[in-house]
Amino acid sequence: MNHKDIKMMTPMTMGLLLVMAAGAVVAIYRMLFGLGAATNLSDIWPWGFWIGFDVLGGVAMAAGGFIIAGAVYLLNWNKYKPIVRAAVLNAFFGYVLAATSIFFDIGQSFRIWHPMVMWQINSIMFIVAIHVVLYTTTLAAESSPMIFERLNMSGAYRFVNKIMVPIVLFGVLLSTLHQSSLGAVYLIIPSKLSPLWYSSKLPYLFLVSAVMMGLAMVSFETILSARVFKHKLPMDILSGMARGSLIVVGLYFILKVWDLLSGPGIGAAFTGSFTANMYLLEMMIGVLLPLVLLAVKDFRTRSSSIFAINILLIVGVLLNRMNVGIFGLAEYAGRFGVDYFPSLMEIILTAAMIAFAFVGFKFSVKYLNLFPETEH
């Protein structure tokens, strides 16, 4: 099936466009009337759904970009070349969405460029901001060959391809720092974040779980696109990534258990409290279950089981990010009697972002040569 034949105006796409339109209305409302009018944020809950889900989750989802790019260009595992474009483009979307969320989440949106010129190197937020900008630029550069190819700009295409290795190297560096720095953001709140999640190892945990998420995400997308756009499943790639997942999930499991033992102790996870239950849920779905399944070779070599494991990993890491960003702070906020449930507008804008990612990806599949190898 030729990608040019993909129908853009399916009912699904129409629905997504509708959500995006609603999101645009919310965005305008937010800009005109402020955060208080659009969100349920408060002084005790300065960060909510947009940070906990959109930014933390979105950036983690984008980790596939640097892993696959690194594997292909630095480790020269050319086996993964067919999916590198999709992975990078996906990461690009993830970062654009995270940046958009940040744009709407910060109170003075039009000062979003301030960290670029007003440095404050003690601040993790400064590190994060610098990395969002640099890495989004890098991802744009990494995705540019597709555009140049489409526009028949062969000179630019050749030039970018020539410097692709340094670009990717730079991207890997930025991603490593950025994924870990998002965890480091929470290093400064030992008194607020539940000890189940707070740890001096947060940056490492965020990095490793992002790699976990990235692999799962790329694998997930590959299977999904293959099913939706009906091209052949590259099984060797998928099982290769599943093997990688096994190693990373194993490492993450060890880190998490070590963290629990050296921190609040095993008992803290089984107190039956709100946070303990959220922790157990996250560990069950995102770590234990995938680890057990991945350990079985049969499950690593079948696309349907890989797909299921991918969903577990994605959901698990998203849970982790929301636990750190929202639920881990709930007991602290509860002590001051302050509650948080995202407003309808917060949810709509988030939904619109996700819809944008889907439509954008579909659009890219149609007009850009996203899966170069599969057409051969």
Add this chain to the structure above:
Amino acid sequence: MKDLELVAKEEETICGFSRRDFLKFCSTMAVGMGLPVGMGAKIAEAVTTQKRPPVLWLSAQECTGCTETLLRAGHPTLDKLILELISLEYHETLLVGSGKQAEEWRVKAMKEYKGKYILVVDGSIPIKDNGIYCKIGGKTALSLLVEMATDAAAVVAMGSCSSWGGLPASDPNPTGATAAHEVLTSKGVKTPVVNIPGCPPNPYNFLSTVLYYVTFKKLPELDELSRPKFAYGRIIHENCERRPHFDAGRFAVQFGDEGHRKGYCLFKLGCKGPETFNNCPIQLFNDVGSGAWPVGTGHPCFGCSEKGVGFTVPLHSPARPKYITPPSFFTDVFPGKEGVGSGTKALAAGVAGVAIGAAGAAVLSGLGKKDDDKKDKGE
């Protein structure tokens, strides 16, 4: 004809009051003591049907202010009080007779009403050097008090001096001025004592106490310092009309400044309202309407009725609030909620539901299939 009769009945006087005014007075007294309004009738009955209660009034080291204060009562006026409500048998200032005649009458009255009369004491009792610093008819106030209190039904210590020492007891207290109840306790006199502190006390606090006794044959409820609770149950600060300014942090800082002119709280000028138990802000003085009490006129309360405050600490030194129950509108540091908010829990439940749903669906649908890859590969 009937109308005329009614009018005539209305005009009928009781104790020199018109019937209507009398009942009003009794009701006022009842309300002042915190009794139900219906008690007014009972008081009226007691006052009209019984013989007027005999009262003996002993003045020791005093300034006559406590007698003067009775002049400021409008309902009843002093003349009505002493001629028609009580039977004032002995009072050095008001007695027509004097000298030997007066003292003889005192002894006669004490004998006649033994165990029934009310003894009112104003002024502190000097006990230094056997009480030689205050003598009446050759007897010391100390011996007179012991003698008169022994046969009395109850003792009412009128004013701060007899309640806790008052002005004469101020440091260095050269005469050994002492409160009546302390003297009686030390001499082993068991007659109950009611303290009506104040300099002077509000006449209605006195009248209400006497009428309560006449009506119910017992003393009103007293606090640990033997003050009637209906009058001294709360600190001035609690009922002060300027209290909202205190709660809002608006203070007069100097006499005549903007805050003072606007009627702000006088705490910073040394108002002792926060440490003085009295009902001045509600009862007011002189029957002239609102604002007729010291703080109302713009001067800080100086704690005249409170031992250890009035005549003891400097007039304008800041008060040491002793009984400030924090008002309900102060925010608690912790709002008393436990655990995680319901909204957060709902969000978590939603997220957990989606997560479990997605994970469950994935596992159930993904792990069962066996053949799809072959199909994929075969394509």
Add this chain to the structure above:
Amino acid sequence: MSMNRRDFLKTAAAGGGMLLASQAMPVNATMSKELSPEAVGILYDATLCIGCKSCMVNCKTYNSAAKGALSLGTEAVAPTYEYSTPEKIWDDPHDLSAKTLNIIKVVKNGTGVSKDIPDNGYSFVKQHCMHCITPACVSACPVAALQKDPKNGVVYYEENKCIGCRYCQLACPFRIPKYEFGKASPQVRKCQLCNHRFAEGKYSACCEFCPTGASIFGKVLDLRKEAQKRLTLKTGDTYDFPVQTVNSKNTSRRTVSKYISHVYGMKEAGGTQYLLLAGLPFEMLGFDKNIKDEALPDLTWAYVSKIPAVIATVLIGGAATWAITKNRNTDKGE
């Protein structure tokens, strides 16, 4: 790995290369952990507080004036009163907010009748910025909108820099920075110790207008001495408590209440310039028991200081890997 800031910058610049492109130099590259000898602060003695809220009223009045923490500009604004009743009779905030930088709260225990006694007692407590010696908010701010004056130690805010990320709110263990969520162009608001009044020789309005000396202003070193001295006093003795400032001749003679023998703010969160004494344990007064003595910026600096090493490792390691594996693939004949 440990390295100082200068080394960090060198390595970062050398390793990152691109980081050199920006001409801006880091503001506040140093987070001092030492108390400046000139640092000023407030000592709040809850046993002297009578809950009159004079400090709250005057805080609003004086910070609404030009350059105050509530006006943040050259022009005065109307005092930011918060009404909780429809009659709008008096300012009645329930917590610190973007409109209220200082608040008196009450803690009741049991029947709550005796002042400053833990059992069945109650205590007032005054909440506002602690002016930490090593402030978490200052270290958290990505654009140095929150800064600490190197001399007087006041943690202040530059409204033109702030992007509104609210990381300061998250970072502050004392829940101090408050945000104007209601506004389309919002700012962070916090107590700035009335630093706009310092030039006129004035000091914090809450201390100037405290009638009992519960809040006194002064150099932190003096305040620490005064606080320690009060802890050595015998309960029931009389003491001349200074009013308004720590060295004031205006004193108020009072009986000493029983203190919890701890000065809050000596070490908490690395030490603060706002010190507290109370008769009830500080945990009951709303101070999070999880706040440890460590300076919070250390926790994130532990991460930041490793960045140059990460940069070097990834760049060198990545390049080396590429160089090695490149040949392998060529051999395979891709």
